[in-house]
């Protein structure tokens with residue numbers, strides 16, 4: 001049985017997904033900092049982490065300690081199958097990974113991170129209007145529907161997990 005959702009969030013998008021998922025599945029959610037006080041080693045969890053330069057933050061800390069049933073990667077870039085596969089490879093993930101689009105909140109970023117994200121935005125070609133707005137002034141893509149595939153996977157496989 002899945003014991004909890006564990007998350008790592010810098011600006012709050014991943015936290016929002018953790019809260020939504022927790023309500024939907026009726027299991028608690030813990031930050032990666034507090035989880036060690038809450039769960040025994042080896043317990044089954046769902047892990048949600050924000051994406052920083054292609055890496056899912058916090059993943060190393062939990063990968064060896066808990067049994068991760070599936071992962072959610074929360075990033076700002078638009079979804080594509082290619083991007084999902086890149087994330088899987090870069091983060092050494094062999095279990096299901098779901099991409100959950102977060103956003104950008106410039107008010108919560110330091111100057112260096114802000115510059116970095118703005119630079120990436122300028123190099124991104126052929127993006128849709130909302131993505132351009134996101135890189136210019138910030139935008140939040142978090143909606144409950146983005147969790148549908150992950151929830152379906154968990155519910156379909158719940159008798160085995």
Ligand SMILES: Cc1cc2nc3c(=O)[nH]c(=O)nc-3n(C[C@H](O)[C@H](O)[C@H](O)COP(=O)(O)O)c2cc1C
Nearest residue numbers: 009010011012013014050053054075076077102103
């Ligand atoms: C330094 C930095 C690097 C980032 N790198 C990526 C990236 O490689 N891919 C991506 O999709 N988003 C990237 N982002 C965007 C974040 O993943 C996005 O803002 C996410 O919603 C943050 O989640 P949080 O609000 O839970 O912290 C980056 C953001 C920062 C600040």
